[in-house]
Amino acid sequence: MCKTVEHRGFRCDIGGHRFFTKNKEIQESWEQTLGTEFLTRSRLSRIYYRARFFYYPLRIGNALLGLGPWESLNILSSYLTSHLFPVRPEVTFEDWVSNRFGKVLFSIFFKTYTEKVWGIPCTTLSADWAAQRIRNLSLGRALLNAVGLRNGGQVTSLIDSFRYPRLGPGQMYEAMADQITARGGEVRLGQQVVEIHHEQNLVKALISVAGDGGHIVPCSHCFSSMPITELVQKMRPRAPENVMAAAASLRYRSIITVNLLFRQATILPDNWIYLHSPEVRAGRLQLYTNWSRDMAPKEDSSSLGFEYFCTEGDDLWRASDAELIRLATSDLAHLGFYSERDIEDAFVVRYAKAYPVYEDGYLEHVAVLRDWLAQFSNLYCIGRYGQFRYNNMDHSIMTGMLAVRRMIGLPVDPWSVNAEGEYLEAK
Numbered sequence: 449m450c451k452t453v454e455h456r457g458f459r460c461d462i463g464g465h466r467f468f469t470k471n472k473e474i475q476e477s478w479e480q481t482l483g484t485e486f487l488t489r490s491r492l493s494r495i496y497y498r499a500r501f502f503y504y505p506l507r508i509g510n511a512l513l514g515l516g517p518w519e520s521l522n523i524l525s526s527y528l529t530s531h532l533f534p535v536r537p538e539v540t541f542e543d544w545v546s547n548r549f550g551k552v553l554f555s556i557f558f559k560t561y562t563e564k565v566w567g568i569p570c571t572t573l574s575a576d577w578a579a580q581r582i583r584n585l586s587l588g589r590a591l592l593n594a595v596g597l598r599n600g601g602q603v604t605s606l607i608d609s610f611r612y613p614r615l616g617p618g619q620m621y622e623a624m625a626d627q628i629t630a631r632g633g634e635v636r637l638g639q640q641v642v643e644i645h646h647e648q649n650l651v652k653a654l655i656s657v658a659g660d661g662g663h664i665v666p667c668s669h670c671f672s673s674m675p676i677t678e679l680v681q682k683m684r685p686r687a688p689e690n691v692m693a694a695a696a697s698l699r700y701r702s703i704i705t706v707n708l709l710f711r712q713a714t715i716l717p718d719n720w721i722y723l724h725s726p727e728v729r730a731g732r733l734q735l736y737t738n739w740s741r742d743m744a745p746k747e748d749s750s751s752l753g754f755e756y757f758c759t760e761g762d763d764l765w766r767a768s769d770a771e772l773i774r775l776a777t778s779d780l781a782h783l784g785f786y787s788e789r790d791i792e793d794a795f796v797v798r799y800a801k802a803y804p805v806y807e808d809g810y811l812e813h814v815a816v817l818r819d820w821l822a823q824f825s826n827l828y829c830i831g832r833y834g835q836f837r838y839n840n841m842d843h844s845i846m847t848g849m850l851a852v853r854r855m856i857g858l859p860v861d862p863w864s865v866n867a868e869g870e871y872l873e874a875k
């Protein structure tokens with residue numbers, strides 16, 4: 449997922465990948481891999497709502513000024529009400545956010561975007577996800593920050609700079625793959641694992657298919673970063689009914705990026721913009737040349753990546769490239785940032801299973817899968833979908849590192865990574 453797709457010299461990520469970690473080992477490995485090609489970038493991300501920009505993470509003065517005195521009073525009184533009479537227990541995303549920001553601010557700055565991303569009402573999305581995404585923040589804290597009464601240390605959502613490869617995130621992982629090859633390893637791309645054969649609590653072989661036909665790959669250890677739901681479905685002999693049912697209950701959201709390419713430099717300063725306005729279908733806009741100038745071929749060229757969140761099989765997922773480009777062009781016309789006439793070209797990138805959906809009850813389903821898979825002593829679930837966890841790149845990498853350490857006998861557990869739900873990168 450943290451690859452870079454290239455089209456006529458224009459580059460795009462699947463979602464805009466900031467490199468940020470608190471883990472020294474991973475930081476050093478990123479730095480050693482790319483050296484001076486690993487840029488340091490400052491972050492600017494804003495929310496676009498009612499034809500105005502608001503800083504995100506929210507700066508309370510900016511938000512209240514932008515919304516005007518009546519709306520601001522409304523926000524403050526709804527915050528006080530929520531503070532005095534919080535929803536208990538906090539089960540849903542809406543409960544969690546409203547308790548900390550009040551119902552009015554919730555509906556302005558959280559509801560629309562969140563529902564675009566997840567495709568379900570905030571009343572059915574689990575509070576866990578809010579706790580990860582906007583950890584430590586509340587309107588009260590933001591107000592204290594604004595008047596200088598609290599610093600609070602580093603609040604996760606306020607990270608204001610990050611690292612980024614000059615040619616996009618794919619540059620990092622392509623360089624790592626080259627290192628593996630240079631040391632005699634083999635990286636086989638384009639192989640689809642269709643079956644995983646096990647016997648006496650050990651994974652014995654994978655069956656994969658590629659352009660050149662099917663292959664049997666015997667294995668002594670198996671590290672799986674494919675979606676955990678698919679892993680379970682591909683096990684032979686098959687998993688029991690209750691395990692298959694738990695796998696079928698877990699859902700993912702997918703992402704489509706429609707890149708509109710322009711023959712002019714970008715006129716907006718942001719890295720990305722959240723599109724809260726309900727009249728546009730896109731949820732977020734990426735401005736890749738503000739991540740790195742070299743994401744477009746020439747000084748006077750740029751791109752806008754319109755991100756659409758969807759579910760495999762729904763109307764957006766089934767739409768043709770031409771239909772999606774028309775949709776992004778019409779969203780652009782609503783936003784008015786650029787003229788349609790300046791669009792030079794466009795390309796579409798689809799990525800299935802981009803977000804594990806934290807719906808009510810998902811943890812119980814994941815537990816059923818984990819319990820059943822735990823019997824296979826040479827099988828390690830790693831990565832984001834491999835663990836059905838909202839892992840960032842550093843978490844995903846760490847799960848792989850711990851799995852290898854476990855393989856060589858160290859007492860570590862790949863499932864311990866990000867178990868506390870720390871979300872280092874606010875999106």
Ligand SMILES: Cc1cc2nc3c(=O)[nH]c(=O)nc-3n(C[C@H](O)[C@H](O)[C@H](O)COP(=O)(O)OP(=O)(O)OC[C@H]3O[C@@H](n4cnc5c(N)ncnc54)[C@H](O)[C@@H]3O)c2cc1C
Pocket residue numbers: 449450462463464465466467468639640641642673674675678703802803830831832833834839840841842844873
């Ligand atoms: C929109 C978006 C934005 C993000 N932004 C950031 C960010 O700013 N910073 C950050 O640190 N992280 C970010 N992340 C998270 C980051 O992308 C992930 O943590 C990371 O890419 C996960 O790596 P992975 O190897 O676990 O999964 P993946 O990169 O998805 O790798 C899984 C691989 O398994 C393959 N696969 C699946 N099924 C099979 C099969 N049957 N046979 C063979 N192969 C199979 C897939 O093709 C894929 O290559 C973002 C994620 C998204 C969705």
